[in-house]
Amino acid sequence: MFRRMRFNSFNSSNISVKRRTAVGATDFLRRDDKMAALLPAIERMAALQKDCATALPAMFKYCEILQFEDNQLVLSTPNAALAAKLKQQLPKLQETLARRGWQVHGVKLKVQMMKAAEVKEQMRALFLNEAAISAFDSLSDSLEQSAQNATLIAALKAMVARRREG
Known part of the structure; x- marks a missing residue:
């Protein structure tokens, strides 16, 4: 009457766990022609994000690159206070990126929450003898x-x- 449905052919006695890595993800994306066309752009943006974070590590903890076209860099910041601090550091950022081979002629900042910023510090436990x-x-x-x-x-x-x- 009822037929057993099998959704995957998985033998519990022969389980091999593979770790998912960035290399595995890129190999997966390379298999699809449409996705493979996006990989150079993704790798370029990741390299630019890494170089920006290296140039200003404290500032880029919560910032992300939104766009980089026509030598114009658009960055997101989670709040206006961080945007004001980052604006003061833009010459340093542009100089560092130029040394690393990026031609950035202008930088625009957009205030929008991208990452959850943990503002609250953890409280220390008070020990009383x-x-x-x-x-x-x-x-x-x-x-x-x-x-x-x-x-x-x-x-x-x-x-x-x-x-x-x-």
Whole structure:
């Protein structure tokens, strides 16, 4: 009645895992004539992006090349502040690219979010030894029981409880 459907001919006892690499991707793209025609342009843009990142590594962490035609380079920046800083560094960028063989006569900046910029820094975990925890515990016990101190006392007791649990 029901026929078993097989979607792939994969033998679980004979699995060979191949790592996917950039070389594997380019080999795949070279097999298709239409995709193979795009490879030189892709490689050229990747080389230009790499040279820009080498010239200004801190700036190009979140910047990308949008276009490079007629010796005009168009870059994307995630915000106006980075665009202003990058604008000051454009002569250095153009000079470095010229030394590497790129003829860049002009650079335009477009503010648009391309990569997710992680702005928030990770917080460090604060370590308190047992003497410090005991001092906070005794402080919470010694404070006057009033409406003004109630939230402070509750916060100190909660912190002491968390530190003693973990």
